[in-house]
Amino acid sequence: MRRFSLWLRGKPFVADSMLATILFVLEGLSAPNSQAPWLFVLLGLALCVPIAFRRRHPVLAAATILGLSIMTTVISSWIGDDTVTHPGQLGLAVMLYTLVAYVGRKPAAFYLVGLAVDSALAIWLLHQDIGTTAAFITLFYALSWITAEFLGARRLYDEEVAARLAVAEYDRDRRAEEAVAGERTRIARELHDVVAHAVSVMVVQADGASYAVRRNPDGAERALGNIASTGRQALAELRRTVALLRTEQTPAEMPQHGTAGVAKVVDMMRDAGLRVELEMTGELDDIRPALSLGIHRVVQESLTNVLRHAGTSPRARVRVRRRDEDVLVEITDNGRGSSQFTQGSGNGLVGMRERVAVLQGNLETGREPDGSWRVRAELPLHPDD
Structure with missing residues (x-):
């Protein structure tokens, strides 16, 4: 039964058609008491059909059933059916409920005026008791209005909750996508930093070893040793990076940063043939x-x-x-010469800018008037949250 109720909730036209069918069956059961049964059934059918379309075309359906109700009252008075009531006229209360719940109070108020006219006409033409009929009709329509207010408010609340849940779900998915994209960018940046640095050093050393293998075997041997050492260090750092991605726990062996890490990078570059002057000022390890x-x-x-x-x-x-x-980080070189290496892809500078942006710092890169190239980064100690 509950499944059927949920199924009907998702198919309003079917539910409204079933309500119209029930009222028409009641019309058929009341028809034998009429002076003109076939006419009674036809009027009942006309009254019930608009109910099936009450949520698709609420205003049109309400106006149609009100007009048919007035016509039914006039015809019933003409053929002498003063004591036989059309069950289909219960649709008037259904349409009042529909207008309040789905359209608005203002159209429902105008419709209520039409219902008052219809009720007054029925009392007059069908010679009904004014006090009893008026009290019953007032109570009946008031109950329809109150029910519509309550259920309409509940429906609006449910729709608002559903909308908020949809927004929250969309926001959750968007945040998840942004987190995945950010993680991919971070991984790409880390891997680029590790691999590009190590491979560049190894290429320089290998090229130097190829030139020195005949003229300076000792130098070639040192270069090959540096290549092996650089490769092992790059492999170790790659493993540490992957370990950080696989677990939330901090590995026992972390990459060495701070003053020792910078000094280690400088030493490695010196071994590769780059003359580097290093100046570090202030406490950088805390x-x-x-x-x-x-x-x-x-x-x-x-x-x-x-x-x-x-x-x-x-x-x-x-x-x-x-x-x-x-913290001010500044690196300058002696200017570009006739390098035998090809131009890079530019990803190094892009990754550097992304990293500095994440740290809420400022990065300046460019050529100085004397031809040297300068990289200047200002990284805040306490960024804004």
């Missing part, structure tokens, strides 16, 4: 992990770009200074 990682990656990406694009004798200067409200 800052939040995200900011420490950001500093590490900006230095790493900038020095990798210098190694790839700054010419045959690249030099760089790294300054990391903690100030009152932020």
Whole structure:
């Protein structure tokens, strides 16, 4: 029974047609008491049909059944059916309920005036008792109005709740999609930082080893050792990155950031043949992990770009200074030379900008008047929530 009720709730036209059918059956049962049974049945059918369309065309259905009710009263008076009532006229109360619940109070109030005219005409033409009939009709229509107010308010509340749930579900899905996109961006940035840095160093070392293998075997051997060391470090950091993605717990062996991490990157770049001057000022080991990682990656990406694009004798200067409200990271090189490496894709600078933006910092990159290239990042110690 409950399933059937839920099924009907989703098919209003079927439910209204069933109500119209029930009223028409009652019309058929009352027809033998009429002076003209076939005419009675035809009038009853006309009264019941608009009820099936009460929610599809409420105003038209209400006006139609009111007009038919007035016509039925006149015809009943003409053929002498003073004592036989049409059950289909219960549809007047149904239409009053429909207008209040689905259309509005103002159209329902006008309709109520029409119902008063219809009731007065029935009392006059069918010689009904004024007091009893008026009291019954008033109570009946008042009950229809009150029921419509209550159920209409409940329906509007249910619709509002459903709308809010739909909005909440959409917002949840959107947030989930944004979280997935953000996570993919973060993973891509992390992997790019690790792989691009390691591969660039390994390419430089491999190229140097290929030139030195005959003339300077010791130098070639050192370069090959640096390649192996860089590859192992890149592989270890990749494993740590994947471990961070797989679990919420902090792995026992975390990447080294802070002053030690920056110094390690500089040492690795020096081993690759890049002359680097490092200057660190202020306490950098007690800052939040995200900011420490950001500093590490900006230095790493900038020095990798210098190694790839700054010419045959690249030099760089790294300054990391903690100030009152932020940390200043500045990397400058000696200007672009005739590098044998191809231009990069630009993803390094894009990833650097994204990382700095996430940290609510400012990033400036560009060529200086003396031809050198400068990367300057200002990363706030305490970003806005």
